[in-house]
Amino acid sequence: MRNGSGKTPIWKAIADALRSDIAEGRYGPGDKLPTEAALAERFGVNRHTVRHGISALVEEGLVRTRRGAGAFVAATPTDYPIGNRVRFHENLIAAGRRPEKRVLALEERAATRGEAHALQIEAGDPVCAYHGLSLADGQPIAVFESLFPLGRLPGIPAALRATSSVTQALLRVGVDDYIRVSTRLTAVRATATNALLLQVAEGDPLLRSSSVNQSAQGAPVEYGRTWFAGDRVTLTLGG
Known part of the structure; x- marks a missing residue:
């Protein structure tokens, strides 16, 4: 380049x-x-x-x-609030955009040490990994991976197969509400695979978000990592 x-x-x-x-x-x-x-x-x-x-x-x-x-x-960056109640569909609708999620893969595997720490489980414990693509008005804006503790949420794989919405899937397994308790933002470069999915060039700037959501009872229910296309999303801090 x-x-x-x-x-x-x-x-x-x-x-x-x-x-x-x-x-x-x-x-x-x-x-x-x-x-x-x-x-x-x-x-x-x-x-x-x-x-x-x-x-x-x-x-x-x-x-x-x-x-x-x-x-x-053709498009301008989408405002995407980051606060203690982050909801993909609600955020995009509020920004006047049409939200869409595409499921890329669902797998059950062992948690790494870092993932286990975030979810407050033991390294090697089973998790459900949900890989997907987020779009606004048909344009890809983010690639994500969400991890759910299977010991705490045994029905989450079936729930995610039934609906691409994390909120609705969690509701199906008894999590009526959840809040974001931590968010870490890091500037990174697009890998070849993320570049292909986001329709950007390899090495282009992305913003990676690492976050933990917990239930009203205080137990972590989701550890998520999201790679946002840097020029298509404006992350805003809110409550």
């Missing part, structure tokens, strides 16, 4: 600048971007370089083009 001098390629810098303009609201959904000629003048480059930068945004799903009409903003 970098040239021999170690500097960022101009086309990528242009894509980054336009991505920031969209994230900050300078251009909203449906807005037309400046013409290639105007952007070439703004950045002091030729139109071919501008076209390369716009193509990168088209591949990400942030921009769409129409022959003879120009380039238009």
Whole structure:
């Protein structure tokens, strides 16, 4: 992605600048971007370089083009509150987006030492791992893995097969309510597999969230790790 001098390629810098303009609201959904000629003048480059930068945004799903009409903003980052009551569907509906979850895999396996510590179980105890993809208006915004202690929630695999909603699945196994008791955010780079799922380039910036949810009785019921596409979600702190 970098040239021999170690500097960022101009086309990528242009894509980054336009991505920031969209994230900050300078251009909203449906807005037309400046013409290639105007952007070439703004950045002091030729139109071919501008076209390369716009193509990168088209591949990400942030921009769409129409022959003879120009380039238009297809989506803006989704506000996603992080607090003690995080609910995927409610968050996206509140942001005016259409939520969707796709189940990638459900497996039962032994908990690692770190997972066991988060769930307050013993290393090697059985957990149900739920791997999935979160989308807003059909665009992938996050890859996630949620772990549930099988000793505490023996019916959770069947519940998750019946519904992709964690809240509804927990309700089916007797967890009427739960709250987020910890969240840790870390900036990471997209792996090849996450890049493929999120439709970004390998090495692009992601924001990883590690969190623990517990029941009203104080027992951990879910340990989750989520990789958010950094330019498609704005995480906000709330109650």
